[in-house]
Amino acid sequence: MHCHPHPPLRRSVLLGIIASATLISGCASVADQYQDPRDPWQGYNRAMFRFNHQFDRWLLKPLAKGYQAVSPAVVDRSISNVFANLADVPSAINNLLQFKLARASTDLGRVAVNSTVGVAGIFDVATNLGVPSYKEDLGQTFGYWGMGTGPYLVLPVLGPSNVRDSIGFAIGTQLHPLTYLDSNWHWGGVALHTVDRRADLLSADAVFDSAALDRYSFLRDAYLQRRKTLVYDGNPPESSDEAMDDAADDHD
Template structure:
């Protein structure tokens, strides 16, 4: 199956809620016991599989080829971005996404070369989590997804929408699908090797560092880089957002 079994997530949530000292609780993170346990599992899984694979990939793949592969997957992501900009009625941005896709797919040889950026066409990379946030859906509790990592209830729902639009997810050949998914995962992880090492050196509590960075970044993305100076964390519905 192509979707992670949500039953395991539900059981882990039921088993992991509680036992966090009061002074360490964060209203955005009511499931911290589960989240920390899943974060540790993901870290161990990454250290055992993804990180070695990413280092090997980086060592054997020439930099121009590595960049071309990253460009290819970024080009596919513009499809999802165009759909979500349209759903947010940001029609000029949706048109820009379509323009990027057209230029990179043709002149850029299937997206292997990022011609669009080189000629000044901006990249937005909107997703369904951002679209839900734009229409007033609050983050919901912070939630660490198995293997996939930091998320929130809203962004986890949005992830299902992203899968629906993802061209890879709609491939009929499972062998090609899983091969491309694995390549995308390893390519993405290879691009994070240096930042991951810096984070390990800087963070006193790696879990808190990742959580706070994720929530801050997602809030900025939902507000197109201009979030309010202060915001109460309405976990499910932001009434002011719908008035934008």
């Protein structure tokens, strides 16, 4: 006569296995969450990420949808062009600070053409003429001169950043023409620019939501990689890990 385990015993064993697997998985998740040396403040960053997500969900996104619904495409594009034209001013200054004189001249040329022929930047004539846009900022300038990124940092409302870029943003606002407008015009411009930029990103929401299992990590990694690429003008150096792998392949 064969003796079979009692059903409660089987359930206990099964529950024990499930609990162990869950505990191991949870430990792995915690380890993965805090091992990234670029992100030592991840506890705070994830909390701020959740806050920003709710802020966007309940305020920015509805405003952006309403703005897009009432603004004809040509008006929406014209407003985006105006803000892009204004952004060429600090870009020119930052290219000058990096001794990229040709790029600084190009930025100033864009401002001159778009502000005159383009009617205060409403029409992006410079791009239509094949004049490139660089959009350098102070965070890139700091990186160009060797300043490290510092830890990854999620800013309230503004979103992904790092210590270097946050300092650059705070100081760099003094280079933007909007800063020198009357207070009402300044904050009105900031609000309009924020909603306009969010409206331009609405089409990317579905791709972002479907592509990212962990939206926080996805956005962090994408931001850090993009900033690294921008600092090195599209040609970032390979990481030490990649260099070691290449050396090992060459040795083999």
